[in-house]
Amino acid sequence: MKTCTITFLPYKKDIVVNDGENLIRAAMEAGIHINASCGGEGVCGRCRICVEQGTVEDGLSERLSKEDIEKGYRLACKSIIRSDVVIRIPVESSVDASVLNLASPRKKVSIEEMDISTLKESGKFLPPVEKRLLTVSEPSHEDNSSDASRVIQGLREQYNEHRLEFEMPVLQKLPDVLRENDFQSTVTIVRPVRDGHKNHIIHMAAGNHVAQNYAIAIDIGTTTVYAEVLNTETGEILASYGDFNGQISYGEDVISRIVFSEKGDGAKKLQSVVVNTINKIIEKIIHRSKVDIQDISMITIAANTSMTQLFLGINPRYVRRAPYVPATMFYPPCKAVHLGLNVADHAIALMYPCVSSYVGGDIVAGVMGSGMYNTDELTLFIDMGTNAEIVIGNKEWLTCAACSAGPAFEGGGVEHGMRASKGAIEDFSIDPITFEPMILTIGNIRPKGICGSGLLTMLAVLF
Numbered sequence: 001m002k003t004c005t006i007t008f009l010p011y012k013k014d015i016v017v018n019d020g021e022n023l024i025r026a027a028m029e030a031g032i033h034i035n036a037s038c039g040g041e042g043v044c045g046r047c048r049i050c051v052e053q054g055t056v057e058d059g060l061s062e063r064l065s066k067e068d069i070e071k072g073y074r075l076a077c078k079s080i081i082r083s084d085v086v087i088r089i090p091v092e093s094s095v096d097a098s099v100l101n102l103a104s105p106r107k108k109v110s111i112e113e114m115d116i117s118t119l120k121e122s123g124k125f126l127p128p129v130e131k132r133l134l135t136v137s138e139p140s141h142e143d144n145s146s147d148a149s150r151v152i153q154g155l156r157e158q159y160n161e162h163r164l165e166f167e168m169p170v171l172q173k174l175p176d177v178l179r180e181n182d183f184q185s186t187v188t189i190v191r192p193v194r195d196g197h198k199n200h201i202i203h204m205a206a207g208n209h210v211a212q213n214y215a216i217a218i219d220i221g222t223t224t225v226y227a228e229v230l231n232t233e234t235g236e237i238l239a240s241y242g243d244f245n246g247q248i249s250y251g252e253d254v255i256s257r258i259v260f261s262e263k264g265d266g267a268k269k270l271q272s273v274v275v276n277t278i279n280k281i282i283e284k285i286i287h288r289s290k291v292d293i294q295d296i297s298m299i300t301i302a303a304n305t306s307m308t309q310l311f312l313g314i315n316p317r318y319v320r321r322a323p324y325v326p327a328t329m330f331y332p333p334c335k336a337v338h339l340g341l342n343v344a345d346h347a348i349a350l351m352y353p354c355v356s357s358y359v360g361g362d363i364v365a366g367v368m369g370s371g372m373y374n375t376d377e378l379t380l381f382i383d384m385g386t387n388a389e390i391v392i393g394n395k396e397w398l399t400c401a402a403c404s405a406g407p408a409f410e411g412g413g414v415e416h417g418m419r420a421s422k423g424a425i426e427d428f429s430i431d432p433i434t435f436e437p438m439i440l441t442i443g444n445i446r447p448k449g450i451c452g453s454g455l456l457t458m459l460a461v462l463f
């Protein structure tokens, strides 16, 4: 079969594809991002590219002006490759992750600034993983009970721990671990997330590692993924990092992702892409925090219902079809490595439960973290993302609504709308004397479009 070479600029990346390949699919396969709000359906006009050398078949659309077409602009999702071509991806069709990790102008209140014991008592910060330093007596002819019995008995006597169960990998190493440091070891215990279940011993290490008890909290957003490394004893945040969810190349909103997941091996692709994004972020925060990956015992993951299902490899197709039912509201804990995460074998992954198809674990995490479910006064909590949710209530009742905010915040359906990346108008004012309008762009460069904060500010100022 005839093959063609595509050169992507400005990345100077060459790929070889079969004659007749769709350009946006070729870019996806090569790991090159081109905005695709509608998931390649040809309706959003976001996947503009410029053909600098050679020609592509088709690629035309009423979304492109006559001048654009003359300059070589085409829609990537409608372009078919028939010969060698050089394609330039303009800024408005690409992503700029540098803005995601800019320092916030507002002060972030971290847990360590609050009273940790009060937070633990109130249940607002109560990690279900604990490390216990345990010393047991050496076996003798008079006391030849098993190693496992010694550990269970020791934990009962020294820490009043009950209903304990070993995991098999711990038992496989137990005899050596106990004897490595004169029968002193650190036992990692996971509390059950639901009543009636047992406490699991997920890890044991020789010596004292009680102070090294860390967790990773991950928020999988439709557009961005953000994670932090936390010390579960003190609540201290040791490192954080965010990046675009690699799935955005396959559709910018939840619905386009579900549509993509229904095509061929789309669901598998989306799962591996988001796992990849998470692993890259984990690598970054582990490096920044200088924590040993073996000391990460727990990963918590919050995401909207569709993102959760796609991450777990659960078919989300019924989330978008009446009567809109998710596969499940609760997800059992599992080993993080079984989800493809690059962490220690014993680390457990806990997913926040969802409430319905469009009220997911992300807003549940917000309600839990803010403690609003436990107060007398009314609280309004807003989670503004590509999919936005609003909850109002107190300890008596809570009610929630959700809608898509992506069009406002990522430019979907707005002629010059764009994400908050360099060149996006983010602020607007009017000189009170001359009435001269003024704009500020991210990166203080020539404007390329307008992002959500620009749109809202402009509306407010004009009003």
Ligand code: FES
Binding pocket: 035, 036, 037, 038, 039, 040, 041, 042, 043, 044, 045, 046, 047, 075, 076, 077, 078
């Ligand atoms: S028009 Fe090409 S991805 Fe939407």
